[in-house]
Amino acid sequence: MENQAYQAGDIVYVFYRNPHAQDVANIQEAAVVNNPEKDGELAVFLYETYYPITNELAMYATEEEANKAYDYYYGNN
Template structure:
């Protein structure tokens, strides 16, 4: 797992929890976890998400877009 700095912007392929066949690339921010200030989390769409291997996290929008196209076979909706 990569190390990130608080305040760093990342891009996440985020699935809609209510409609699993819908996914988008979202901009997220690395923050200190409000429950555990010694660990980090991603702040995305007014929610905190733990940084795990299960998240599709990218350093640039272009990297995320390339992965999205590869896995979903289409271009993502613009942010």
């Protein structure tokens, strides 16, 4: 994740691993929202689930940035 200030309502692009096939990753559009479980924190809302925003989350401001990172990490040219 880049050091960037996100706000509730922003649209971001994240790497999402299929929980049924761990060797499959995709880029998914997600929304930045206020975390309903922790006041004052933000989360990413994806597939009906809230994910806390941490440095472990591969999150990009644009789909182009996400695609470039995906190609870099997964070797697609």
